Amino acid sequence: MVDSPIVTKKFQKELNAGIASLVLLSVLEKSTEPMYGYQIAKLLEDYSGDASFMKQGALYPVLHSLENGGLLESKVEPSVSGPPRRYYEITAEGKETLGVWQGVWKQMKSFVDKAIKGV
Amino acid sequence: MIKSIEEYLDQLKAELKDSDAATAQDALADAEEHLRAALVNLREKQPELSQEAALNSVIDQYGSPAETASAYAEVERRTVPQLARESQKTESAVARFFGVYTDTRAWGALLYMLIAFVTGVFYFSWAVTGLATSISFSLFIFGLPFALLFFLSVRGLALLEGRLVEGLLGVRMPRRPLFTQPNLKWLDRLKELAMDRHTWFSILYMFIQFVLGTFYFVSFVTVLSFSLSFIAIPIMQEGLGIGAIYNNGIRYSFPNWSYPLLVLGGFLLWTTFMNLARGVGQLHGRMAKALLVTD
Numbered sequence: 068m069v070d071s072p073i074v075t076k077k078f079q080k081e082l083n084a085g086i087a088s089l090v091l092l093s094v095l096e097k098s099t100e101p102m103y104g105y106q107i108a109k110l111l112e113d114y115s116g117d118a119s120f121m122k123q124g125a126l127y128p129v130l131h132s133l134e135n136g137g138l139l140e141s142k143v144e145p146s147v148s149g150p151p152r153r154y155y156e157i158t159a160e161g162k163e164t165l166g167v168w169q170g171v172w173k174q175m176k177s178f179v180d181k182a183i184k185g186v
Numbered sequence: 187m188i189k190s191i192e193e194y195l196d197q198l199k200a201e202l203k204d205s206d207a208a209t210a211q212d213a214l215a216d217a218e219e220h221l222r223a224a225l226v227n228l229r230e231k232q233p234e235l236s237q238e239a240a241l242n243s244v245i246d247q248y249g250s251p252a253e254t255a256s257a258y259a260e261v262e263r264r265t266v267p268q269l270a271r272e273s274q275k276t277e278s279a280v281a282r283f284f285g286v287y288t289d290t291r292a293w294g295a296l297l298y299m300l301i302a303f304v305t306g307v308f309y310f311s312w313a314v315t316g317l318a319t320s321i322s323f324s325l326f327i328f329g330l331p332f333a334l335l336f337f338l339s340v341r342g343l344a345l346l347e348g349r350l351v352e353g354l355l356g357v358r359m360p361r362r363p364l365f366t367q368p369n370l371k372w373l374d375r376l377k378e379l380a381m382d383r384h385t386w387f388s389i390l391y392m393f394i395q396f397v398l399g400t401f402y403f404v405s406f407v408t409v410l411s412f413s414l415s416f417i418a419i420p421i422m423q424e425g426l427g428i429g430a431i432y433n434n435g436i437r438y439s440f441p442n443w444s445y446p447l448l449v450l451g452g453f454l455l456w457t458t459f460m461n462l463a464r465g466v467g468q469l470h471g472r473m474a475k476a477l478l479v480t481d
Binding site for chain 2: 122151
């Protein structure tokens with residue numbers, strides 16, 4: 068029961084819900100130029116190594132919702148091969164929000180670590 | 187086993203059939219963009235992989251159609267329904283009637299009514315000119331490329347109108363253009379566009395917008411002038427000493443006791459109009475969605 072894949076999958080999904088926004092904003096803040104979805108997914112693949120935390124397809128709706136919230140902006144540009152690509156870029160509001168979120172994450176992380184270790 | 191990107195997109199479309207049409211269109215465009223890029227990349231890196239094996243490895247990382255559809259549904263459920271939630275509030279009819287002044291959708295609808303006049307005239311001229319020249323040029327060889335350009339411009343305008351409708355009327359519309367097969371010959375692309383109901387519906391919308399836009403604009407200006415006139419009568423008569431109505435040099439004035447009624451009447455007229463505008467805006471949004479978004 069403890070290592071039931073369904074329970075773990077659900078736990079992972081719930082964790083991802085908030086973290087995906089933080090990760091995407093961070094990646095786009097670090098990037099010097101606008102990035103498109105596949106580029107971002109590739110970069111995250113490098114970060115996560117063999118472990119896969121979320122399906123790449125799940126990144127896109129998060130990108131849309133961040134854009135809707137004014138934290139990202141995007142433009143569509145034609146590509147040499149295939150359909151046009153949507154390039155995402157962080158906004159000033161996004162940078163500000165990211166700063167706050169990083170603070171929240173830091174506190175959260177130390178809180179969870181303490182709870183796990185039981186110090 | 188999914189054999190082609192088209193098959194994946196078909197399955198994704200089927201999974202998304204219960205979700206919002208605009209979300210579905212975005213999801214399909216995202217998947218198409220990602221899968222094509224990932225497939226090209228993987229085949230360059232591992233040319234020994236068969237097309238099908240490469241595709242399945244790419245899909246494995248991207249997520250199955252069911253997983254992808256649920257990811258969109260999940261985010262949409264968490265973020266979009268702000269407007270929907272607002273309208274769920276249970277308020278008395280009176281509070282709802284006067285609450286229209288704080289409703290962004292009502293102000294958005296008013297602005298849309300003004301803009302619709304300009305866009306309506308433009309769409310109409312564009313559609314008439316485009317259709318007429320495409321048909322008459324079809325006598326010559328350059329008629330067909332011209333028709334292709336016209337159809338493509340209609341697609342672009344439909345997307346722009348969608349952004350306007352979503353921004354001002356709060357009805358969810360596609361944020362991305364429809365995908366088309368890459369490497370399609372222009373003649374095939376023209377055929378594809380001409381066979382697509384969506385293209386003709388968009389042109390129909392451009393015609394309808396002309397009539398509606400004019401109607402919206404005229405109602406807006408008329409009701410606004412009447413409301414303001416009623417409210418201004420006391421100021422005109424008492425403050426400036428001008429009668430409300432002049433006829434053959436005779437000044438007719440409203441009696442003093444009617445001032446509060448006139449001001450109240452003007453205010454109520456405008457409030458009613460704003461409520462109507464909000465409703466009409468929602469109806470217009472639904473029509474735009476039916477005509478401009480492919481299902």
